[in-house]
Amino acid sequence: MPAKIAIDWLNACAGCEISIIDMGPRLLTVLDLVEFVHLPALMDHKYFNQMGDGKHLEMPEAAVGIITGSIRNEEHLEVALEMRKKCGAIIAMGTCATHGGIPALCNTFTTEQILEHYYSTETTDPHDERPSDGLPGLLDACYAVDEKIDVDILLPGCPPHSDQVFETLVAFLEGRPAVLRDKSVCDTCPTTREGKGKVKKLRRYLQAPEYENVNDGIDKMRCILEQGLLCMGPVTKAGCCGNEGDPRCISARVPCRGCYGPVEKDGNQRLDMLNALVSNGIDIASLPESSSMLRFTGAHGMLRPGGGRL
Amino acid sequence: MTTRTIKINPVTRIEGHATIAIELDDDGNVADSKVHFQSIRGFEKFVEGKPAEEIPRIVTRICGICPWHHHLASNKAVDRCFGVTPTTTGHKLRELIQTIAQAEDKLLHFFFLAAADFVIGPDADYAVRNVIGIAKANPELATRVVKMRYKAKMILENFAGKSIHPVAGVAGGFARPMSEEDRKWILSDMREIMDFALFTIDFAKKEVFPKYLDTIKVLGVINTGFIGTVDKDGALNLYDGDIRLMKPDGSYTDFDVQDYTDYLGEKVIPWSYGKFPYAKAWGEGFSLDLDAPKGIYRANTLARINVADKMATPRAQAELEEFRALFGRPAQATLLYHYARLIEEVYACEHAIELLEDPEITNPDVRAEVTPKAGRGVGCVEAPRGTLIHDYSTDENGLITRANLIVGTTHNLGPINMSVNQAARMLIKNGEVDEGILNKVEMSVRAYDP
Numbered sequence: 188m189p190a191k192i193a194i195d196w197l198n199a200c201a202g203c204e205i206s207i208i209d210m211g212p213r214l215l216t217v218l219d220l221v222e223f224v225h226l227p228a229l230m231d232h233k234y235f236n237q238m239g240d241g242k243h244l245e246m247p248e249a250a251v252g253i254i255t256g257s258i259r260n261e262e263h264l265e266v267a268l269e270m271r272k273k274c275g276a277i278i279a280m281g282t283c284a285t286h287g288g289i290p291a292l293c294n295t296f297t298t299e300q301i302l303e304h305y306y307s308t309e310t311t312d313p314h315d316e317r318p319s320d321g322l323p324g325l326l327d328a329c330y331a332v333d334e335k336i337d338v339d340i341l342l343p344g345c346p347p348h349s350d351q352v353f354e355t356l357v358a359f360l361e362g363r364p365a366v367l368r369d370k371s372v373c374d375t376c377p378t379t380r381e382g383k384g385k386v387k388k389l390r391r392y393l394q395a396p397e398y399e400n401v402n403d404g405i406d407k408m409r410c411i412l413e414q415g416l417l418c419m420g421p422v423t424k425a426g427c428c429g430n431e432g433d434p435r436c437i438s439a440r441v442p443c444r445g446c447y448g449p450v451e452k453d454g455n456q457r458l459d460m461l462n463a464l465v466s467n468g469i470d471i472a473s474l475p476e477s478s479s480m481l482r483f484t485g486a487h488g489m490l491r492p493g494g495g496r497l
Numbered sequence: 498m499t500t501r502t503i504k505i506n507p508v509t510r511i512e513g514h515a516t517i518a519i520e521l522d523d524d525g526n527v528a529d530s531k532v533h534f535q536s537i538r539g540f541e542k543f544v545e546g547k548p549a550e551e552i553p554r555i556v557t558r559i560c561g562i563c564p565w566h567h568h569l570a571s572n573k574a575v576d577r578c579f580g581v582t583p584t585t586t587g588h589k590l591r592e593l594i595q596t597i598a599q600a601e602d603k604l605l606h607f608f609f610l611a612a613a614d615f616v617i618g619p620d621a622d623y624a625v626r627n628v629i630g631i632a633k634a635n636p637e638l639a640t641r642v643v644k645m646r647y648k649a650k651m652i653l654e655n656f657a658g659k660s661i662h663p664v665a666g667v668a669g670g671f672a673r674p675m676s677e678e679d680r681k682w683i684l685s686d687m688r689e690i691m692d693f694a695l696f697t698i699d700f701a702k703k704e705v706f707p708k709y710l711d712t713i714k715v716l717g718v719i720n721t722g723f724i725g726t727v728d729k730d731g732a733l734n735l736y737d738g739d740i741r742l743m744k745p746d747g748s749y750t751d752f753d754v755q756d757y758t759d760y761l762g763e764k765v766i767p768w769s770y771g772k773f774p775y776a777k778a779w780g781e782g783f784s785l786d787l788d789a790p791k792g793i794y795r796a797n798t799l800a801r802i803n804v805a806d807k808m809a810t811p812r813a814q815a816e817l818e819e820f821r822a823l824f825g826r827p828a829q830a831t832l833l834y835h836y837a838r839l840i841e842e843v844y845a846c847e848h849a850i851e852l853l854e855d856p857e858i859t860n861p862d863v864r865a866e867v868t869p870k871a872g873r874g875v876g877c878v879e880a881p882r883g884t885l886i887h888d889y890s891t892d893e894n895g896l897i898t899r900a901n902l903i904v905g906t907t908h909n910l911g912p913i914n915m916s917v918n919q920a921a922r923m924l925i926k927n928g929e930v931d932e933g934i935l936n937k938v939e940m941s942v943r944a945y946d947p
Contacts, residue, residue, distance in 0.1 A: 198538065201512050202561020202661045208609065209661070211647035215640065218629055229609060231509045231623040231939075237932050239504035262535070289558035292543040301539035306765055308541060308901040309758055311772060312783075314765035321518055321533045321768050346561065346661050391895075392550055393668060393867045401861070402676050427659075439658025439665045440673045444554055446662070475548045475894060482555065 190360055193225035193249040193274060197263035198290050198329060199256025203281040204228040206346035210353050217353070220360055224249050234266075250275045251359055257283040257290055257486060258330040262323035267336050276339040278355065279332040285343040286448045287486025291329040294490040295478060298325050331486035340365075343424060345446035345483060350429030371450045372420035372427065372434050372443050377406035386415040388473035389464070395440055405433050411442045419445035419480065422459040448484050455489065457481045501525075503930060508532075508939055510610045510627070511947050512562050512882075513906065515913075517938065518768075519921045525928020530918045532942070534771035534910055541900045549575045549869065549891045550668045552900075556887065557662040559904060562605070564662050565598035565653070566880035566905070567887070569736075572666040574887040577755075577874025579668060579895060581867050586860040587670020592736040593852040594657055594665070595878060599735055600690060600845040601649035602881040603798075603838050606946050607697065608642045611835060614940050615705045619712075620933030645693040648686050656683060669865035677859055684853040691846035698816060698839040706836060715923065717831035717916035717941025719787065720745050722776060722794035723803045724908060726879045727751070731806035733844065735879040741804040742776060742794065747827055749804060750778065754877040757886055761903065762792075764911075773911040774903055785915050787922075793915065796883025796908035797945060798837035803827035810851065813844035831916050834944040869895020880905035882946055906947045916941040 196204060208214060224247040225232045235241035244265050246252075252274030258264050271277060282288045293301055302325075306317055332338055342355050342365075351367055358365035368375060396416055398408035412418040420434065424447040427435045436443050449456050457480035464471050471477070481489050505517040514535040522528040540559055544552050553571040557564035569591050576583060583591070609628045617626045617634065625633070632639035653660035656679055658672075665672040675683075706713065723743045728734040742760055743749040752760055762777035775783045775792035784791035794800070803826055808814040817840055824833060852858055875888045883905030890899040920941040924934045 196514075198536075200558045200561035200564075202558070202564065205561050205605075205661050208605070209647070209650055211650075212640075212643060214643060215632065218632060223629065227507045227509045228512075229510060230627040230629070231936065233509070234506050235504055237623060238930075238935070239506065259538070260535070289555055290538045292555070293539045296539070296542055301542045302537075304542040305537065305539060306772075308763075310761060310763045310774075310901060310903065312762050312764050316767070318765065318767055318770055321516070321531060322535060322770055325537070345558070391548060391869065393869070395667075395672060395864055401674050402678065435654075435659045436664045437658075441658060441664040441667070444551075444664075475896060476546060479547055479551055 189220055189222040190251065191224045191247070191249040192221045192251055192253065193246055193270060194223065194253040194255070195225060195227060195266055195270065197254060197256035197266060198259035199281070199283055201228060202346040203255035206349050206352055209349040211349070213353050217356060221356070244269055246270055246273045248273045251278060252276070253278045253280050254284050254332050255281045257287050258326065258332060258335050259290065260323040260325050264326065264335055267332060271336040276359065277332075277336065278340040278342060278359070279338045280342045280352070281347060282343045282345040282446060282448050282483045284332045285341045286484040287329055287331050287489075288345060288483055291485030291490060292482055294328050294485045295492060297492050298327060300492070329486060334486060341452060343448040344426055348427060348429035351426055354430075368425045370425050372423045372425050372447070375425045375428055376420055376434050376437055377404070378408050378410045378437065379406070380410045380413060386413065386469060388415070388470050389417050390415050391475065392416055392442055398440065405438055405440070408440070411437065416442050417474065418442035419456060419460060421463055422449060422454070422456045423447050424450050445480065445483050456484055503935070505935055505939060508942055510613070510943055512560065513947055515942070515947065517917055517942075519925065519938070521925070521928060525926070527918070527922045527925050530914075530921045531768045532910075532914045532917050534769040537770040541902055544897050544900050547897050549578055549889060549895050549897055550867070552889065552897060553666055554664055561661055563598070563602060563880045563882065563905070565595055566878050566885050568663050568666050569595050570876040570878045570880075570885045570887040572668060573876030573878070574874040574889045575668045575876070577876065578872040578889055578891040579867050579870055580872055581669045581865050583670040584862045584865050586674070586857055587863045587865065589852055589855065589858055590671040590675060590863060591666055593849060593858065594653060595736050596845050596849045596852065597649060597652055597687070599881055600694070600842060600849060601646060601653070603842040603845065604642065604646045604649065604697070606881070607835065607838060608646070610946070611943050614936070614943065615709060619937050619940060623932065623936075626936070641693070645690055649690050652683050652686055667864060669867040671863040674861040674863045675859050680853055680859055684850065687846060687849050687853060691850060694842045694846045695812070698843060701836070701839055709832070713830055713832040716937060717920045717944065718829060719790070719831065719912060719915045719919055720829055721790060721912055723800035723827055724794050724796050724884050725801035725804040726877070726884060727805055728809065732809040733801050733805035734809070735845070737878070740877070740884060742778065743804045743827060744779065745827070754886060755875050757875060757888070757903070763903070769910060771907055771910050774908050775911065785911055787915055787919055790915065793911050794908065795912045796905060797834060797881070798841050799828060799834045800883065801879060802837040802840060808840070808844050810844050810847035812847055813840055816840045816843055831941055831944045834946070882906040883908045906945070909945045909947060913942055913945050913947060
C-alpha cells in the first residue's frame with residue numbers, strides 16, 4: 188500500500204513545491220511509493236467537497252502532512268489545524284514553515300501599516316473601503332507553523348534542496364530519521380580560510396569577491412567573509428548544496444544570506460553573526476542595517492514592529 | 498435574489514491562492530460570480546529601509562515558480578536607482594538565463610498543471626486528472642517531460658548557483674562570467690530542449706487542440722485589450738523593450754516603462770486582496786461588464802503574441818503565422834493562451850541558442866562598477882505570467898525609501914473574473930451542475946496560469 192501524503196501551501200510562494208518537482212527523475216520513484224491525497228499545486232482535491240457544498244473545511248486522512256509556507260491568515264490556521272488532526276505526522280517544509288521566511292519580514296510593521304501602504308501606492312485608485320468580502324482575515328503577524336500546531340519534522344531551506352526533500356520523504360516512509368547535512372554552511376564550504384583577516388569593515392555586495400579563474404572551483408577562492416563581504420555562512424544551517432557539492436550561492440560567487448535559517452533551530456542569526464563579527468574585530472557600524480540578517484527568521488517574535496529580539 | 502452559492506475552494510493547479518464563488522438565482526442560473534484572490538504579503542512595504550542591492554534576493558519570494566523574473570526586474574530597477582548600465586555581457590547573461598527560465602516554466606505549466614484537462618479529460622475523476630494520472634497513463638511521455646524540464650532547470654542551477662530563488666543577477670550585471678566549457682554544455686542541452694519544444698507544439702497541434710476546438714472557441718471567451726513587450730522592430734521580446742498596450746480593436750500605443758503610472762492604474766476590489774490593474778490611459782474608467790468591459794486588458798502569453806508584429810526567430814515566426822491564419826489578431830479565445838505558450842516556448846529555445854552562439858556571451862566583463870545613491874528606477878521584464886514591473890526609490894545611501902510593484906498575474910485578475918463569469922453563465926443552467934462543469938470553470942482560470 189502506498190503511503191498517503193497531503194501537501195498544502197499556506198503563506199507561500201510555491202518554491203518548495205517546485206523543489207519537490209525538481210527531484211526530477213526521482214519524482215517518478217516517489218510516485219510509486221506514495222499516494223497524494225491533497226496537493227493543490229498539482230491535483231484537484233477541494234476543502235469543502237468536490238462540489239463545494241461541505242459545511243466545514245475538510246482534509247483527507249494521511250500518513251504524513253507536509254506544510255509549506257507560514258501562517259498569516261485565518262484560513263492558513265484552519266488548514267494547519269485540520270492537517271494536524273488528520274495526518275499521522277506533520278513536516279514543516281521550507282524556511283517559511285520553520286522560521287517565517289522572507290514573508291515574515293512583514294513582522295517589522297503592523298498589519299495596518301502593510302495594508303495602508305499597499306492600498307495607497309501611486310498607481311492605486313482612491314477607494315472607500317478595503318477588501319474583505321469572502322476573504323480570510325489576516326492574523327496580527329506572520330507565524331511559523333510550530334507556533335500554532337505541533338510539528339514532527341522540520342525541514343528548513345528556501346527552498347530545501349530536492350536531495351533533502353527526497354531523503355526526508357524516503358526516510359519517513361522507511362521509518363528512520365533522515366540523514367541530512369547539518370552544522371553550518373561554512374562547514375560545507377571549501378573556500379580558503381586564512382584565519383582572522385585584516386578586515387576591519389564590511390563592504391556592501393557591490394563588487395564580486397576576488398578570485399583568479401572562473402573555471403576553478405570555489406576551493407581556489409578566498410573565503411568571502413575574509414574578503415570583507417558579509418556572508419551569513421557561519422550562522423546558517425548547512426544543506427543548500429544537497430547531498431554533495433558546494434553551497435549554492437557561494438558557488439555562483441555570491442555571499443550566503445542565510446536561507447536555511449540558524450544552525451540550531453532556536454538560534455538567532457543576527458545575534459550570532461554580530462557576535463562573530465565583533466569578536467573578529469570588525470566594526471559592525473559598517474553595516475547599513477542589521478534586520479536583513481533576520482530576513483528568513485522573522486517569526487517566533489524575532490522581528491516585531493519597531494524592533495524585535497536582538 | 499441569491500438562493501445558492503457554489504464555492505470552488507481552492508482553485509487548483511494554479512500557482513497562487515484563489516477561490517471562486519458562483520451565485521445562482523431562483524431558477525438555478527448564474528446571478529453573479531467572484532474570484533477571490535487571497536494573498537497579501539506586503540513586499541512593497543517591508544523592503545523599505547533595506548539596501549537596494551539586496552532587494553533582488555528578497556523579492557524572488559513573491560513567486561517560487563518565476564523567481565528569475567522578479568530577480569531580474571528588481572535588478573533592472575536597482576541599476577536605474579544607482580544610475581548604472583550593465584556591461585554588454587552582463588546584460589546578455591541576464592537575458593539568456595531569463596529566456597531559459599521562460600522555457601522551463603512553459604513546460605512546467607503545460608504538462609504539470611494544464612495538460613491533465615486535455616490529455617486525461619475535463620470530466621475525468623479528480624483523483625487521476627493530474628500530472629500523476631498522466632504519468633500512469635502515458636509513462637513514456639511523462640518520463641520525457643520530467644527529464645526535459647529537469648534538464649532546463651539544472652542549467653540554471655549548475656551555471657547560476659540557485660535556480661529557485663536565484664542570486665546571480667547583481668546590480669550592474671551578472672555575478673559570474675560564462676566559461677567556454679559552460680557555454681558548450683549549456684548549448685548542447687538547449688538544443689535537446691529545442692527539439693522537445695518542437696515535439697511539444699506538434700503534439701499539441703495534432704493530439705490536443707483539435708479535439709477541444711469547440712471548447713477553445715467558447716470557454717471563458719471575453720473581449721479585451723492586451724499588454725506585452727516588443728523590441729524596436731515590433732517583435733516579441735521577453736527581457737527588454739517598450740511596453741505595447743493594445744485596445745480590443747487592435748490599435749495600440751507603445752510607451753517606456755519608466756512612464757507606466759501614466760498608462761496603468763489599479764482598482765481596489767471589495768472581494769480580492771489583490772488589486773486589479775486597468776488601462777487608465779484609455780480614459781474610459783473600469784468595468785468588468787462582460788458585454789461592455791472598460792479599461793480591461795490582458796497579459797501573459799496570448800497577450801504577448803497578440804501585441805507583437807512578429808517573432809524574432811524563424812521557427813517561432815512560422816508558428817505565429819500559422820496561429821494568426823487560424824485565429825486572427827488579436828485572438829480573444831482564452832484557452833488559446835495554451836497554444837500561445839507553446840509558440841513562446843519555441844521562441845525561448847531558439848533565442849537562448851542564439852545568445853549562446855554569440856561570441857560575446859563568454860566575455861569576462863560581466864559586472865559594471867556600482868555606487869549606491871539616491872534615485873528612482875523602474876525595472877521590467879516579461880514574466881511568464883505577464884508584464885512585471887518593479888519600481889523603487891532610494892535615498893543617498895542606496896536604501897529603499899518606497900516601492901511599488903505590478904506583478905504579471907495581477908494584470909489578469911479582472912479578466913479572470915470575467916472569464917469565470919462567462920464560463921459559469923454558459924455552463925450552469927437551471928441549477929444543473931456537476932464536477933466536470935466546475936472543472937471547466939476552473940479551466941478558464943488555468944489558461945491564464947495565475
